[in-house]
Amino acid sequence: MAITVEAVxxxxxxxxxxEALDLxxxxxxxxxxxGPSGSGKTTLLRIIAGLAYADEGHIRFDGEDVTEIPVQRRNIGFVFQNYALFRHMTIAENIAFGLSVMKRRDRPSKADIAARVEELLGIVRLDGLGKRYPTQLSGGQRQRVALARALARKPRFxxxxxxxGALDAKVRQELRSALREIHDRLGLTSIFVTHDRDEAFGLADRIAILNGGKIEQYDSPEAINRAPATDFVREFLA
Ligand SMILES: Nc1ncnc2c1ncn2[C@@H]1O[C@H](COP(=O)(O)OP(=O)(O)O)[C@@H](O)[C@H]1O
Ligand SMILES: [Mg+2]
Structure with a gap:
């Protein structure tokens, strides 16, 4: 699924x-x-998601204008640093949450939800941990649960x-690999916000470097390394 950001x-x-951002x-x-803190990364992500609205410009998914379509109808999976799990629910219940709150006519059967949760636990490599509670998992495992929960409704993005952000270096590295592998295997289109250069260069096919609400350069990691487009990019990567 392609995403177009048009003069947002x-x-x-x-x-x-x-500022009139295209992507x-x-x-x-x-x-x-x-990009650095305050460069507009989160704002752009929220507008693509439909969690916030642009003053001007358009968002298109595969060419279709979704600018006015609310977040619930965009079929997007989210993972945030502080997107806490429900403490009083098991891991399986957390992962199933988005499915179990669907309108009755759209909601899968209990058996189908249970099967989907098992499948998702496998995808994020947490097989067998469905009956535990969030406090019984490590920080890295909890973010794997958040990822499984985000994938439950088979989002396009x-x-x-x-x-x-809150995890130590070794766990971050493991999760990056896991995320990239899941992205490829499920054929997702993913947008990953970070201020960490190594993380962006280690994960992405293409990097958009933001500064003051504008894109300074949008290219493959290799091309950006080879030929930084602006002084800002050169200094930011130095
Ligand atoms: N809800 C808000 N109210 C007021 N200012 C905001 C709000 N959200 C973001 N901003 C401002 O918009 C700019 C971009 O913020 P943000 O998108 O959060 O940047 P980043 O994610 O790159 O750190 C910043 O100057 C920030 O202070
Ligand atoms: Mg941010």
């Missing part, structure tokens, strides 16, 4: 967070949004906002 602008209190994300691409 967003202001907060007269201050410009995004074209091809189907099945893994894109990193990389996966949007991740600094999802591994």
């Amino acid at each position: 602008s967003k202001q907060f209190d007269g201050h410009s967070a995004l 074209e994300i091809a189907d099945r691409t893994f894109v990193a949004l990389l 996966l949007l991740l906002d600094e999802p591994f």
Whole structure:
């Protein structure tokens, strides 16, 4: 599924967070949004998701204008750094949550939900842990649960906002590999927000480097390394 961001602008209190920003994300691409704090990464991700609305411009999914379509109807999976799990629910119940709250006419049967949860536990390599509670898992395992929960409704896109920020280096590395492997295997189109250069360069097919609500460069990691487009990019990567 391709994503097109077309001349999107967003202001907060007269201050410009995004300025006539264009971005074209091809189907099945893994894109990193990389930039310093305050550069507009989260705002852009929220507008693509339908969690916030642009003042001007359009969002298209496979060419279809979804600018006015609310988040619930965009079929997107989210993973955030602080997207906490429900503490009073088991891992299986957490993963099933998005399915169990669907309207009755759309909701899978209990047996189908249980089968889907088992499948998702396998995808994130947490087989056998469905009956545990979140406090009985490590931080890395909890983010795997968050990823499984995001995938439960078979989203077309996966949007991740600094999802591994709170984890130590070794666990981050493991989760990056797991995420990239899942992205490829499921044929997802993923957008990953980070301010960590190594993370962006290690994960993404293409990197959009943001600065002050604008894209300084959008290219493959190799091309950005070879030929930084602006002074900002050169300094940011130095
Ligand atoms: N809800 C909001 N209200 C006011 N200002 C906001 C809001 N969200 C973001 N901003 C401002 O917009 C700019 C971009 O923020 P953000 O998208 O969160 O950047 P990033 O994710 O790159 O750190 C910042 O100047 C930030 O202060
Ligand atoms: Mg942010």
